[in-house]
Amino acid sequence: MSRDEKVVSVNERIPTLQEKRRRKANKRLLSIVIVFFFLIMVLVYFQSPLSEVNAIHVEGNQLLTEEEIRQASGLSEGMNIWNIDKDQRINQVSQLKEIESVEINRSLPSSIHIQVEEYPRVGYVYSDEGYLPLLQNGQILDTVHESQLVGDAPILVDFEDEETRAMIGEQLTNTAPEIVGRISEIIYTPTEEAPEELTLYMTDGVEVRTDLSSFAEYMQPYPQVHAQIDSSRSGVLYMKMSPYFKENETAEE
Structure with a gap:
């Protein structure tokens, strides 16, 4: 193969390589944009009422009222659902002499479930x-x-x-x-x-x-x-x- 033929072959490949690089750069830019908007959405969520507790459900109680259990837990509507220390709240409810065991779980987007088991x-x-x-x-x-x-x-x-x-x-x-x-x-x-x-x-x-x-x-x-x-x-x-x-x-x- 002559030297001129080699030069022509390389010149023909340059646009293809440039196109591949452009597509790769666009994908990288798109990924950065998606991550950026995701972080923005997360920030907006944490700062908005969407992350606030709007319902507290109590289940398994017979001797105690729902209000008594809510008060013992210290949970209330309007609290940030992600700032709740579940272990602390469980310990507070466990102080009630009627309570044998308790579980507290988040139910997205904005509910808290308190499941109790009372001593018979x-x-x-x-x-x-x-x-x-x-x-x-x-x-x-x-x-x-x-x-x-x-x-x-x-x-x-x-x-x-x-x-x-x-x-x-x-x-x-x-x-x-x-x-x-x-x-x-x-x-x-x-x-x-x-x-x-x-x-x-x-x-x-x-x-x-x-x-x-x-x-x-x-x-x-x-x-x-x-x-x-x-x-x-x-x-x-x-x-x-x-x-x-x-x-x-x-x-x-």
């Missing part, structure tokens, strides 16, 4: 002022009067300290709901011979004696044991390791 209400502690709802964790709530009782849990009598309340709360939680639903009243009646003894009055009219720390285990067979009792006989049913029934003349203390 397992009984009502009797007091001179009224009835104190007892939670599974042994905490008691504000007094409700007899007219406000909903019959969803037994009445607890003489459970004076938090430890025994926590124990009966845990035991009731681990007891089958159909059995708990048949309990009208539980009285803490310890003796020297039976330091953990409980006296139960059932909705079916039976008086039961059992132990605090083994309550859930000992009460499990109650329906089957009760079915074997002659309803015409009056006495006390002992739900212990081995259940047995004593008629009144032999059950008196």
